[in-house]
Amino acid sequence: MTxxxxxxxxxxxxxxxxxxxxxxxxxxxxxxxxxxxxxxWIIAGNTLTEAVRQKVFNFxxxxxLIFIASASFFAQFTFGEQLKFIKDTCLGVISxxxxxxxxxxxxxxxxxxxxxxxxxxxxxxxxxxxEFLLGKFLGSLSLLTISIAAMCLLFGAVLFIKEQxxxxxxxxxxxxxxxxxxxxxxxxxxxxxxxxxxxxNLVKAVLAELMKATLVAAITLLISTFSTSLVFNVAVPFxxxxxxxxxxxxxxxxxxxxxxxxxLAVVPDFGFFSLADEINxxxxxxxxxxxxxxxxxxxRTVVIVFAAHLIFSRREI
Amino acid sequence: xxxxxxxxxxxxxxxxxxxxxxxxLDKLNLRVHEGEVYGLLGPNGSGKSTTLKLILDxxxxxxxxxxVFDVPCRKVSSRLxxxxxxxxxxxxxxxxxxxxxxxxxxxCGMGGVxxxxxxxxxxxxxxxxxxxxRRLGGYSKGMLQRIGLAQALIHDPKLLLxxxxxxxxxxxxSKDIRDLILRLKGMGKTVLLSSHLLxxxxxxxxxxxxxxxxxxxxxGDVKTLISDQRRLSITVQDLPxxxxxxxxxxxxxxxxxxxxxxHPQTSLESLFLDALKRDQRGAGxxx
Numbered sequence: 001m002t003x004x005x006x007x008x009x010x011x012x013x014x015x016x017x018x019x020x021x022x023x024x025x026x027x028x029x030x031x032x033x034x035x036x037x038x039x040x041w042i043i044a045g046n047t048l049t050e051a052v053r054q055k056v057f058n059f060x061x062x063x064x065l066i067f068i069a070s071a072s073f074f075a076q077f078t079f080g081e082q083l084k085f086i087k088d089t090c091l092g093v094i095s096x097x098x099x100x101x102x103x104x105x106x107x108x109x110x111x112x113x114x115x116x117x118x119x120x121x122x123x124x125x126x127x128x129x130x131e132f133l134l135g136k137f138l139g140s141l142s143l144l145t146i147s148i149a150a151m152c153l154l155f156g157a158v159l160f161i162k163e164q165x166x167x168x169x170x171x172x173x174x175x176x177x178x179x180x181x182x183x184x185x186x187x188x189x190x191x192x193x194x195x196x197x198x199x200x201n202l203v204k205a206v207l208a209e210l211m212k213a214t215l216v217a218a219i220t221l222l223i224s225t226f227s228t229s230l231v232f233n234v235a236v237p238f239x240x241x242x243x244x245x246x247x248x249x250x251x252x253x254x255x256x257x258x259x260x261x262x263x264l265a266v267v268p269d270f271g272f273f274s275l276a277d278e279i280n281x282x283x284x285x286x287x288x289x290x291x292x293x294x295x296x297x298x299x300r301t302v303v304i305v306f307a308a309h310l311i312f313s314r315r316e317i
Numbered sequence: 318x319x320x321x322x323x324x325x326x327x328x329x330x331x332x333x334x335x336x337x338x339x340x341x342l343d344k345l346n347l348r349v350h351e352g353e354v355y356g357l358l359g360p361n362g363s364g365k366s367t368t369l370k371l372i373l374d375x376x377x378x379x380x381x382x383x384x385v386f387d388v389p390c391r392k393v394s395s396r397l398x399x400x401x402x403x404x405x406x407x408x409x410x411x412x413x414x415x416x417x418x419x420x421x422x423x424x425c426g427m428g429g430v431x432x433x434x435x436x437x438x439x440x441x442x443x444x445x446x447x448x449x450x451r452r453l454g455g456y457s458k459g460m461l462q463r464i465g466l467a468q469a470l471i472h473d474p475k476l477l478l479x480x481x482x483x484x485x486x487x488x489x490x491s492k493d494i495r496d497l498i499l500r501l502k503g504m505g506k507t508v509l510l511s512s513h514l515l516x517x518x519x520x521x522x523x524x525x526x527x528x529x530x531x532x533x534x535x536x537g538d539v540k541t542l543i544s545d546q547r548r549l550s551i552t553v554q555d556l557p558x559x560x561x562x563x564x565x566x567x568x569x570x571x572x573x574x575x576x577x578x579x580h581p582q583t584s585l586e587s588l589f590l591d592a593l594k595r596d597q598r599g600a601g602x603x604x
Contacts, residue, residue, distance in 0.1 A: 033393040053411035124401035316376040
């Protein structure tokens with residue numbers, strides 16, 4: 001303490017002896033504290049910074065990126081099969097990694113704040129608990145979005161490289177002297193390559209995956225508002241996720257078991273978010289279906305985050 | 318207006334299934350006046366931290382109420398003018414000193430040049446300019462305590478709640494914090510200091526309250542509480558032996574009793590600080 005160090009070893013000055021200028025900055029604070037979106041974003045930004053600097057999530061992301069990048073090294077298939085394989089693999093990797101990041105990234109948010117007591121200094125400021133909770137959740141979603149965006153970028157790069165390779169191969173055939181009747185067909189094939197490679201359905205599938213991961217993160221957040229065990233906070237959302245994925249199949253098998261079906265009805269239908277099968281079968285996924293997925297996901301997320309707020313606002317820290 | 322007022326503030330913790338409840342605080346009626354340094358004393362588990370948590374609305378009272386500047390503690394606005402330093406403060410280890418203060422400043426609605434200037438002032442005040450760009454994961458305990466004080470002061474609060482502010486800090490750091498509390502008092506701040514280090518509290522507090530097993534068992538002005546009105550101490554320097562004998566005779570002649578005549582001792586803290594002051598090799602190296 002610079003100024004105080006000057007007094008070190010001397011008699012403690014009395015308050016009246018010390019010349020203590022007022023701080024140059026005196027913040028103007030309103031006496032009423034309403035909900036502040038700005039505070040939510042500050043906490044979200046801090047949560048994202050924490051996640052990025054902790055490097056745990058970089059591990060998941062790097063694993064995902066390695067899988068996506070390696071998907072293009074399977075050359076024993078025909079072009080169409082390779083594309084299908086790449087799309088299938090990449091969408092699968094995005095689905096798994098985003099779910100893992102959603103669960104692991106959210107499960108430790110609140111418990112670590114309480115355990116490390118960092119929450120004390122934040123809630124001792126004029127910060128509402130709902131702002132803190134939303135900030136943490138949005139920080140986790142930002143991490144998810146960035147991770148999915150990074151995987152999509154690499155996914156796009158893999159597809160682009162594959163597309164260029166295919167076009168190059170077709171052009172080589174073109175230059176090697178080919179009957180005129182076949183050349184028209186070849187031109188047609190070259191024109192079709194980009195259409196087959198970059199399918200707008202992929203965007204829809206990724207949107208659905210992001211929504212699914214958001215819902216998984218919301219469930220994990222809800223669990224972590226009343227549980228302090230990291231293992232519990234990871235295991236329970238994971239089990240709910242698995243139950244949600246199997247809900248469709250279970251409904252067919254156990255249709256007559258009402259209690260079981262009532263329990264399953266509480267679990268979100270995570271199978272509803274998966275569009276990979278539709279894309280691989282070459283079916284066009286209408287935007288209206290994507291809209292339904294988003295409405296379903298957002299509605300469930302809002303209800304779950306509200307429930308988390310109800311618990312967290314009464315929680316003793 | 319009182320800076321802090323509690324009325325029958327009671328807290329019982331649930332101990333778990335069929336284990337009953339633990340009475341941590343029992344009908345606490347506390348008044349901390351504006352501008353004073355109030356020391357909340359008590360052994361471990363006496364209810365000091367529980368009191369601070371109740372004032373900050375981190376936990377809910379079982380009974381009773383608390384107010385900060387006449388605003389009920391359940392309202393977020395009660396924390397507008399409060400700065401809090403928790404016991405053994407932990408902060409985000411991945412943030413630097415500057416980033417930490419920026420984060421807390423922004424939470425208090427500050428920003429821009431004003432915030433940057435305030436951060437400069439506080440880093441200088443707590444002597445952490447040299448570590449401003451170092452991540453808190455690399456800070457020592459004393460440095461964490463200092464950055465904790467800086468974040469508590471970031472929005473220039475009128476009331477400071479300090480929970481064991483010198484816990485685990487070396488004597489130099491402890492003295493620095495004590496001096497800072499006196500400076501804050503000089504600035505007109507109200508300080509509620511929770512501690513079990515009695516000597517430290519005696520030096521800085523105007524009034525104290527003693528908590529034991531959740532109850533306030535003693536309260537009052539420090540000077541009044543610790544002074545013995547029946548005894549008088551006079552300290553003189555270079556008094557010849559003959560004069561000393563005459564003084565003792567005069568005392569007896571007045572009907573009083575000489576209880577002890579000895580040389581005053583310096584405190585261990587003063588001795589320690591003087592030794593360090595003489596040894597200039599380590600000046601400015603501590604944290």
